[in-house]
Amino acid sequence: MLKYKEDKSIIDSLKKNYPEYEFKxxxxxxxxxxxxxxxxIQMVLVVFSILTILSSIFMIMEIMILHAxxxxxxxxxxxxxxxxxxxxFKMSFYQCLILHSYSYVTASLILLGIMxxxxxxxxxxxxxxxxxxFQPLIMLILWIGSFLLVCFSTLFxxxxxxxxxxxxxxxxx
Numbered sequence: 001m002l003k004y005k006e007d008k009s010i011i012d013s014l015k016k017n018y019p020e021y022e023f024k025x026x027x028x029x030x031x032x033x034x035x036x037x038x039x040x041i042q043m044v045l046v047v048f049s050i051l052t053i054l055s056s057i058f059m060i061m062e063i064m065i066l067h068a069x070x071x072x073x074x075x076x077x078x079x080x081x082x083x084x085x086x087x088x089f090k091m092s093f094y095q096c097l098i099l100h101s102y103s104y105v106t107a108s109l110i111l112l113g114i115m116x117x118x119x120x121x122x123x124x125x126x127x128x129x130x131x132x133x134f135q136p137l138i139m140l141i142l143w144i145g146s147f148l149l150v151c152f153s154t155l156f157x158x159x160x161x162x163x164x165x166x167x168x169x170x171x172x173x
Contacts (some may be wrong), residue, residue, distance in 0.1 A: 057149060060150070061156065065153060065160065072161065072169055096154045100146060119132055
């Protein structure tokens, strides 16, 4: 934010010496409008970030459920042979965990590449020194959040699998 410190003593002395004129601090209005604009921009960015996170959550859950639906014949065969529900859950969980880990590593590498490119391009274009850094704590929080989301979506997919009728699924093409 823009910091501005006005010197009241100068304005007061000018008002005493020249009472017929009105004196104002020049940077005060600029500071207020700049800070208001920055607050609006920050609010818009926060709203778009929240929308992006929500859409990502729904997309991850949809992918995990579609993954379970894709393997419904495999699960129906396992149920037909008497496999325990906990083993089906473990298998689904490990499959989702592998998919999650692959996606997370890929996205992290892409993020590092984009940060490296931005650290080189933006200072050249704008003549403004900028350095984006990799934040391990934020990445750990994201990993934990996405891992919990995978666990949650695995539960949904397992509930779908448990309700399957093996004979009806195996009759399908």
